[in-house]
Amino acid sequence: MILRRHDRYYARQYLTSLLASLTFLSVLVIVFDMADRIDDLPKAARQIEAAGRTRVGVLVEYYATLLPFLWMKLIPFSALIAAGLVFTWLARANELSPVVTAGVPSVRLLAPILGIGVLLVAGMTVARETVVPDLSRRHDDLHRMFKRSGRGDRLTDVKHLFDRDGGRVSMSAYLPAPRRMEAAWVTFRRQPTPAGPRDVVHYYPVLDWEPATSTWVAAKGGTRCVLDARESGADATAIAVGAKAPVAMRPSLLELTLRQGTALGFSSDEIATLADGYPDNPRFRLLLHQQWAAPVGTLVLLLLGLPMVYRLGRSNVFRAFGTTCGLAAGYFFADAVLTDMGARGALNPVVAAWSAHVLFGALGLVLMSTVET
Numbered sequence: 001m002i003l004r005r006h007d008r009y010y011a012r013q014y015l016t017s018l019l020a021s022l023t024f025l026s027v028l029v030i031v032f033d034m035a036d037r038i039d040d041l042p043k044a045a046r047q048i049e050a051a052g053r054t055r056v057g058v059l060v061e062y063y064a065t066l067l068p069f070l071w072m073k074l075i076p077f078s079a080l081i082a083a084g085l086v087f088t089w090l091a092r093a094n095e096l097s098p099v100v101t102a103g104v105p106s107v108r109l110l111a112p113i114l115g116i117g118v119l120l121v122a123g124m125t126v127a128r129e130t131v132v133p134d135l136s137r138r139h140d141d142l143h144r145m146f147k148r149s150g151r152g153d154r155l156t157d158v159k160h161l162f163d164r165d166g167g168r169v170s171m172s173a174y175l176p177a178p179r180r181m182e183a184a185w186v187t188f189r190r191q192p193t194p195a196g197p198r199d200v201v202h203y204y205p206v207l208d209w210e211p212a213t214s215t216w217v218a219a220k221g222g223t224r225c226v227l228d229a230r231e232s233g234a235d236a237t238a239i240a241v242g243a244k245a246p247v248a249m250r251p252s253l254l255e256l257t258l259r260q261g262t263a264l265g266f267s268s269d270e271i272a273t274l275a276d277g278y279p280d281n282p283r284f285r286l287l288l289h290q291q292w293a294a295p296v297g298t299l300v301l302l303l304l305g306l307p308m309v310y311r312l313g314r315s316n317v318f319r320a321f322g323t324t325c326g327l328a329a330g331y332f333f334a335d336a337v338l339t340d341m342g343a344r345g346a347l348n349p350v351v352a353a354w355s356a357h358v359l360f361g362a363l364g365l366v367l368m369s370t371v372e373t
Contacts (some may be wrong), residue, residue, distance in 0.1 A: 006099055010086070011112040017082035018116075025074045030063055037062070040146040047145045058142060065139035068132050069264035075120055076298040083113055083302060084309040084324065091311050106371045110306050117302045124295035129267050136264035155258045164277070165248045171207075174258055179209035179251045181216070186247055199227040202239065202246065209251050216245040253277040268292075282345035289353035290339070296357045297335075301328060303364025307371050331360040 041048075041055050048058050090096050099109065144154075155174045163169050163186075172183035186202040204222035209215075222239035249257075256266070256274050266274075268291050275284035308324040335356035342352025 006104065006109070007112045010090075010109060011116060013090070014082055014086050014113050014116060017085045018078055021078040021081045021085070022071065022074055025078060026067065026070055029070060029074075030066075033066075034059075034063075037146065044146045051145070058145060062139065062142045062146075065135045065142065066264070068127060068135055069139070072124055072128065072132065072265070072294075075124060076301050079117060079120060079298050080301045080305045080324070080328065083305055084321065086113075087306075087309045087311070088320075096310075106310065107368065110310060110368070110371070113306065114299070114302060117299045120298050121295045124298065125292065128265060128291060128295070132265040133267040133270060136266070137259070139264055140259055155255070158258060161249065161254070161257055163247055163249050165246060167246055169247055169249065174254065176251075176255050181207040184245075184247075186245060188246075201225045201227060204239070204245060207245050207247070213244070214250070216247045218243045218245055249277070266291075282349060283343045286339065286342040286349040286352055289349050293353040293357055296361070297331075300331065300357050300361045300364060303361055303368060304328060304331065307364075307367035310371055327360075327363075331356060334360070 037059070041059065044058075045055065048055055087096070096106075096109065144156075155176065156172070158171050158174060161169045166188060168187045168189070170185045170187075171181045174181055181204070184204045184207045186204075188200045190199065202222060202224050204218045204220070206219045207216045208219045210217045218239055218241060221241040221243070222245075224237050224239055226235040253273055256270055257277070260266075260274065266287075268288060271284060271288045271291060275281075275288055278284060304327045305324045308320045308327070311320070338347060338352045338355050341347040342349050
């Protein structure tokens with residue numbers, strides 16, 4: 001039998017502490033966020049009623065869609081906190097020494113906790129690829145409803161986007177469901193014209209995506225202007241209804257670009273789409289590797305923390321706590337520095353994403369070998 005009675009007992013105690021820690025931290029974050037969010041409900045009342053929703057229903061769904069992402073952030077800390085609570089309590093209750101005296105190695109007692117850590121890493125990895133992206137999109141839509149002029153079905157905080165064909169695209173709003181740009185401007189700087197290089201601007205009241213031809217189509221026509229800095233005014237010509245717009249960016253890349261600042265999480269496919277769409281931006285290549293590396297942080301923290309909190313007899317809790325916090329702080333600092341270097345292109349994205357996990361994971365394995373038996 002692989003799982004012995006003491007394995008099940010320690011695993012049960014650890015899971016109970018993990019759930020309690022995760023619940024406490026989640027409630028703490030939600031309460032603080034709700035204190036700010038509750039004032040926005042009256043302002044968003046019109047948008048909520050127009051969508052056929054109630055304020056309480058929107059608020060509940062808002063935090064229900066936030067929880068999975070919140071847990072992705074809190075689980076590493078909760079796992080470490082739970083380990084400290086469990087082994088401190090077991091040591092004070094003298095429930096470790098008798099088992100070790102009976103011939104069970106200390107590392108064997110830690111195995112159930114590490115096994116749960118491996119399961120947490122696997123679960124977080126699967127969730128980041130399946131659950132989190134869809135809930136992130138829904139949460140982003142709900143977040144926009146809380147704005148005074150925001151709507152969940154419209155992305156209005158649109159910045160200038162650079163298309164791969166050389167144009168600079170801006171718009172007043174993007175509607176993801178019908179794949180539509182409203183009041184779109186496409187600007188080409190210093191384009192050749194019969195009169196010499198000029199800035200060329202295309203304005204479209206509406207641009208609709210046409211799947212059959214994979215192009216953006218001017219549903220209501222538009223205007224093409226040739227600007228000359230040396231002259232006032234512009235040479236304007238009409239753009240016919242149904243004309244193809246000089247925009248190569250596909251709707252999937254456009255929506256991901258607009259959501260990336262507020263999204264809670266993307267899947268690997270979505271990050272790869274951003275990386276392919278912006279090959280000169282190393283941050284997206286880094287995010288692609290961090291998608292798989294980030295969950296490993298839970299196991300790294302357990303490897304660093306378990307040797308500090310595990311003691312057969314009574315020990316100085318504050319010293320163990322301080323040492324564990326120091327190791328965790330060093331780990332997060334190293335990861336932050338490497339991430340910053342990778343985002344700026346100064347470091348290979350694979351090295352930037354994995355180095356801190358590998359180095360501190362190896363340190364954790366060394367510390368595990370020093371556990372008293």
